[in-house]
Amino acid sequence: MNPELLLWVRSTGLQIAVAVFVLGMSYRILHLLMLGRKRSLAEARGSEWGGGLRTMWRRSFVSLALSPRGKFTVVAGYVFHLGFFITFLFLSQHIDLLRAVLGIGWPAMPRGIIDIAAVLAIGAMIALLVHRFVDPVKRLLSGFEDYLTWTLSFLPLLTGFMLLRGIGFEYVTLLTLHIASVELLLVAAPFTKLAHMFSTFIARWYNGAVNGFKGIKA
Amino acid sequence: MNGHDTLGERLAQQGISRRAFLKFCAAMASMMALPPGAATAIAEALVKAKRPSVIWLSFQECTGCTESLTRSHSPTLENLIFDMISLDYHHTLQAASGYGAEKSREDAMKEFFGSYLLLVDGSIPLNDGGIYSTIAGRTNLDLLQEAARGAAAIVAVGSCASFGGIPNAKPNPTGAVAVSDIVKDKPIINISGCPPIPAVITGVLAHYLTFGELPALDHLGRPTAFYGETIHDRCYRRPFYEQGKFAKSFDDEGARNGWCLFELGCKGPTTHNACATTKWNGGAGFPIEAGHGCLGCSEPHFWDAGSFYKPLPAPAADVTTVAQAAAVAGAGAAVALSALDRAKRKRAQQTREKLTVKDLN
Amino acid sequence: MNLQNIPIKIGAEEEYSIGNLRALFTEIATHLERLMRDGASGSIDLNSLPFAPGEYEQLRQALGQGEVSARIEAIGPSELIETRYPGVWWVTHYNVEGDIVADTLEITIIPEIIKSQPEDINTGLELLRARLNEEVQQ
Numbered sequence: 001m002n003p004e005l006l007l008w009v010r011s012t013g014l015q016i017a018v019a020v021f022v023l024g025m026s027y028r029i030l031h032l033l034m035l036g037r038k039r040s041l042a043e044a045r046g047s048e049w050g051g052g053l054r055t056m057w058r059r060s061f062v063s064l065a066l067s068p069r070g071k072f073t074v075v076a077g078y079v080f081h082l083g084f085f086i087t088f089l090f091l092s093q094h095i096d097l098l099r100a101v102l103g104i105g106w107p108a109m110p111r112g113i114i115d116i117a118a119v120l121a122i123g124a125m126i127a128l129l130v131h132r133f134v135d136p137v138k139r140l141l142s143g144f145e146d147y148l149t150w151t152l153s154f155l156p157l158l159t160g161f162m163l164l165r166g167i168g169f170e171y172v173t174l175l176t177l178h179i180a181s182v183e184l185l186l187v188a189a190p191f192t193k194l195a196h197m198f199s200t201f202i203a204r205w206y207n208g209a210v211n212g213f214k215g216i217k218a
Numbered sequence: 219m220n221g222h223d224t225l226g227e228r229l230a231q232q233g234i235s236r237r238a239f240l241k242f243c244a245a246m247a248s249m250m251a252l253p254p255g256a257a258t259a260i261a262e263a264l265v266k267a268k269r270p271s272v273i274w275l276s277f278q279e280c281t282g283c284t285e286s287l288t289r290s291h292s293p294t295l296e297n298l299i300f301d302m303i304s305l306d307y308h309h310t311l312q313a314a315s316g317y318g319a320e321k322s323r324e325d326a327m328k329e330f331f332g333s334y335l336l337l338v339d340g341s342i343p344l345n346d347g348g349i350y351s352t353i354a355g356r357t358n359l360d361l362l363q364e365a366a367r368g369a370a371a372i373v374a375v376g377s378c379a380s381f382g383g384i385p386n387a388k389p390n391p392t393g394a395v396a397v398s399d400i401v402k403d404k405p406i407i408n409i410s411g412c413p414p415i416p417a418v419i420t421g422v423l424a425h426y427l428t429f430g431e432l433p434a435l436d437h438l439g440r441p442t443a444f445y446g447e448t449i450h451d452r453c454y455r456r457p458f459y460e461q462g463k464f465a466k467s468f469d470d471e472g473a474r475n476g477w478c479l480f481e482l483g484c485k486g487p488t489t490h491n492a493c494a495t496t497k498w499n500g501g502a503g504f505p506i507e508a509g510h511g512c513l514g515c516s517e518p519h520f521w522d523a524g525s526f527y528k529p530l531p532a533p534a535a536d537v538t539t540v541a542q543a544a545a546v547a548g549a550g551a552a553v554a555l556s557a558l559d560r561a562k563r564k565r566a567q568q569t570r571e572k573l574t575v576k577d578l579n
Numbered sequence: 580m581n582l583q584n585i586p587i588k589i590g591a592e593e594e595y596s597i598g599n600l601r602a603l604f605t606e607i608a609t610h611l612e613r614l615m616r617d618g619a620s621g622s623i624d625l626n627s628l629p630f631a632p633g634e635y636e637q638l639r640q641a642l643g644q645g646e647v648s649a650r651i652e653a654i655g656p657s658e659l660i661e662t663r664y665p666g667v668w669w670v671t672h673y674n675v676e677g678d679i680v681a682d683t684l685e686i687t688i689i690p691e692i693i694k695s696q697p698e699d700i701n702t703g704l705e706l707l708r709a710r711l712n713e714e715v716q717q
Contacts, residue, residue, distance in 0.1 A: 006488065014535065015533075023545070023547050026548030092464065100531070111460070171451075175530075236696035240692055240696070244683070244692070254622035255622060476632075495629050507632065
């Protein structure tokens with residue numbers, strides 16, 4: 001593949017993707033927050049922030065038996081998310097990138113762990129897609145956006161794994177594809193359900209806060 | 219020009235034994251990165267080869283490529299290569315200069331029109347009519363176009379001639395371009411590198427002289443025998459890369475134990491060249507072996523591809539400022555539009571507007 | 580850390596290895612098998628292999644020196660030795676300055692370069708005949 005293309009995705013392409021991502025996300029989240037809530041005129045019975053933080057923590061542990069989404073979706077979802085975070089945040093090449101952009105770095109995890117995490121994440125994603133087709137309820141509910149976000153999340157994992165192992169194409173080609181796939185993900189994120197990466201925690205906080213205000217341990 | 223008889227005849231005249239000639243062919247096979255068994259085929263082809271005329275034009279360059287070529291080798295065996303070609307013009311190496319030298323160049327080009335080999339080092343500046351590099355009052359562009367017309371093939375020596383090189387780096391004030399940006403109708407081989415490994419230059423010349431045609435080229439016009447693999451593919455420090463053992467600074471423990479230089483900016487993974495196997499200074503070593511990361515000097519725009527000391531994953535442009543500006547813009551938009559939305563909601567409340575499904579979507 | 584305090588290691592430790600040698604020996608063994616079976620010679624260009632520092636010396640030690648060593652003087656010296664493994668010859672060509680221009684392992688009965696070449700034999704025969712003629716005339 002043309003080295004000029006690699007240079008573009010490492011410079012201008014990345015700038016565009018980051019600009020769209022940051023602008024889009026900051027707008028969406030801030031707008032959400034600034035729309036405000038209806039003020040409750042009652043006297044507070046408990047703490048909003050206490051409830052909010054508590055719920056953010058507790059909702060991270062899902063009761064499999066009580067979850068309406070079904071055991072499979074929850075487990076596969078967790079495997080994917082954990083694998084994705086471990087790969088993204090603890091592979092030393094990624095830490096190099098984040099250090100260059102944010103100015104801070106942290107120790108990397110051994111390659112063996114990253115490899116396992118990546119394979120599990122890829123496996124979980126494929127399983128989730130299959131389930132989405134096979135399960136009648138999910139199939140009924142799934143639309144273009146669901147398949148699009150699946151693809152945009154899957155490609156970086158797949159191309160990244162191929163790049164690290166040197167599978168299929170030569171390094172320059174795989175690196176270009178990997179960076180390009182990440183840029184597509186970044187550009188699409190603020191406009192799709194991928195914004196849940198920020199809004200999930202806000203939603204959990206809100207649930208907790210509402211209940212905490214009323215003095216309920218939720 | 220009398221010196222253009224076959225190599226076999228010349229060797230016999232010089233009293234060089236067949237055994238010495240076979241040794242030379244073995245050296246050529248090694249130089250051309252061919253399998254050692256190819257020495258026999260080389261011997262058969264060379265004995266019949268005629269000495270082609272070679273014209274070397276130096277344009278907007280630092281002369282490093284010529285230096286690399288002439289510095290590297292020792293006299294006799296490599297001189298045989300130069301004995302094998304008739305270097306009819308090289309303004310740095312030749313003793314002659316002035317109108318006489320220019321005339322002999324013109325004579326050679328006329329006599330061997332269609333069959334001479336044109337070697338070019340240096341980029342060609344195009345801005346302001348190309349006045350930023352001239353020889354004898356003529357622009358490089360003019361000289362190149364004229365010389366290219368009668369050339370059998372063109373060899374662009376060095377990254378400047380192959381891709382534009384350092385003069386082509388931002389902001390490219392002279393409008394420097396590569397040979398292939400100007401000449402479109404002749405076979406061009408790019409021997410990139412800043413400078414290229416001397417053995418690669420002579421290996422390509424040897425190939426052309428032996429087989430009468432250019433070797434197999436990649437999509438950027440570089441010979442695959444030497445540029446087919448990346449430094450990373452053949453780097454002896456590769457096991458450290460795979461194990462995640464990286465040197466973090468230039469004289470730390472890892473660096474002194476020979477660990478991978480990826481985090482110190484090595485561009486080996488994206489650089490195609492023969493440095494890791496053929497090496498430099500007669501095989502003495504190459505940058506990574508000396509403890510410094512690869513600069514990527516045989517790739518286009520290597521000077522603009524991000525800092526030599528920031529790792530490959532680091533962006534090649536300023537992303538942090540863009541992110542900060544985008545955050546400010548996003549926040550500003552959020553503030554502005556939220557104000558508008560709140561005003562809309564207040565108005566709706568005051569006028570007792572009914573909530574509809576449309577509002578919830 | 581002061582530049583003066585960085586210890587200098589000359590050459591490389593014996594233990595430093597990246598596994599090139601084992602791969603090389605396997606290839607040599609394969610060539611030897613072919614030599615025995617089909618009489619086919621093989622060669623390995625050492626110039627093209629990425630040796631880690633010290634590995635080249637380790638290879639020399641491992642292959643060692645057998646019963647034969649030869650030296651050729653033809654536009655610079657060339658050194659040939661049969662290693663401790665018969666049939667495995669180490670051929671190194673030097674130019675007049677002493678730089679290595681070709682460095683190969685040849686797995687063969689006898690390397691081509693040692694043999695007398697027909698063209699040279701012919702030239703020698705003519706010279707000998709001329710000398711005999713001279714002596715007759717005297």
